[in-house]
Amino acid sequence: VRFATDCKKIEHTLFDTVHITMPIASLLNGESDENYTRVKQALLSLQKKIFTYEDEKEWISISIIALPKIKKRSSVVSFQIDSHIWDCCLDFSKGFRKYELATAMKFK
Numbered sequence: 001v002r003f004a005t006d007c008k009k010i011e012h013t014l015f016d017t018v019h020i021t022m023p024i025a026s027l028l029n030g031e032s033d034e035n036y037t038r039v040k041q042a043l044l045s046l047q048k049k050i051f052t053y054e055d056e057k058e059w060i061s062i063s064i065i066a067l068p069k070i071k072k073r074s075s076v077v078s079f080q081i082d083s084h085i086w087d088c089c090l091d092f093s094k095g096f097r098k099y100e101l102a103t104a105m106k107f108k
Contacts, residue, residue, distance in 0.1 A: 017066070018086045021078040024070065036070055039077065043068035051085065060084065 027039050046065045053060045068079040 016083045017080040018083060019078065019080050021076060024075050024077050027077065040070065043070075043077070043079065046079075053084070 024036055024039055027042065043065065047063055047068060049064045051062050051064070053062075062082045062084055064085060065079040065081055068077065070077050
C-alpha cells in the first residue's frame with residue numbers, strides 16, 4: 001500500500017474518523033482479481049480486528065477499519081479509520097519506527 005502516491009482522498013470527518021479512498025489495484029500487489037475477492041476478504045479481516053485501550057479514565061474498543069466499501073465498476077475502495085488508530089500510526093514521538101504493512105498484518 002502506497003498511501004502517499006495512490007490515495008485519491010484522505011479526509012478527516014466531523015465524527016472523529018479519517019475517510020480514505022484509494023484504487024483497489026494498490027491493495028492487489030500486481031495480482032489480477034476481477035471480483036476483488038482477496039481485497040474483500042482483507043477488508044473484512046481488518047474490520048474484525050480490534051484494539052482495546054484502557055487507562056484510569058476510560059476503556060475503548062476500536063476496529064482497525066470501519067465501513068469498507070467497494071463501488072462496483074469503479075476500481076476504488078474506501079474505508080474509515082478511527083482517529084485514535086490514525087494518530088497512533090503517524091505518531092513516532094516516542095521513538096517507535098514505522099512497520100511495513102506486511103509486517104503489521106502478521107500480528108494476531
